[in-house]
Amino acid sequence: MSRFGRSGPPPPIRDTYSLLVLNITFRTTADDLFPLFDKYGEIVDIYIPRDRRTGDSRGFAFVRYKYEDEAQKAVERLDGRLVDGREIMVQFAKYGPNAERINKGRIVEPVPRPGGRSRSHSPRRRYRDDYRDDHDRDYRRRSRSRSRDRYTRDRYRDRDYRHRSPSRSYSPDDYKKRGRDSLSPERRSPRRSRSPDDYKRRGRDSASPASKSPSRSPPRKMSPSPERSPVRRNNDRSPRSRSPST
């Protein structure tokens, strides 16, 4: 009864107040918060969302209280408390686990139906069902930590940029300048070399200028490892050695 982070079906939340605990360390576990929150009221359950890939906590936890007054007290008492060397932020949860309507942390009723269609078979799936389909996108969207993502991306981006070409900035100005200085007008646009009249006629007759060429690059298949050809699998460098010479 002490371990809240244990697996298992969540308890009924018909009369529970969810508190959102933010700013907690990534190492803080439900057991660490339990004694803290339990001191201020009766805790129904504590849940800390963790990353499914790594299993690490995302940096926030949900504490469900039985009474609102206790929850409120905990919010005021634990909000800003130093936990594991970090100041945690406690506040009432705004969203419910199942899209329930929450009023001041308390789940009032399930998702209300907008409009009044009592029998509307909305194809919209539930939260969990959606996970299966777009769990990838969803995860990326609200990754565990923005900075973490950005940080990693930045690092990669920086290195990538450096690898690319620091002087190869593709700017409209640069392009213009370069094109005029380096490339000839003909090379720049062979179609442009034609008379405007021709261009107009052609454009109308042939195709619209707006039509972009999706097949700008030939569908050439990239050979990831041409050396991996099965032909070269043999380590034999002398094909003749196997040739029977008489």
Next chain:
DNA sequence: GTTGAGCGTT
């Protein structure tokens, strides 16, 4: 191994 401004599960 890291990080940080956010809302949840068997």
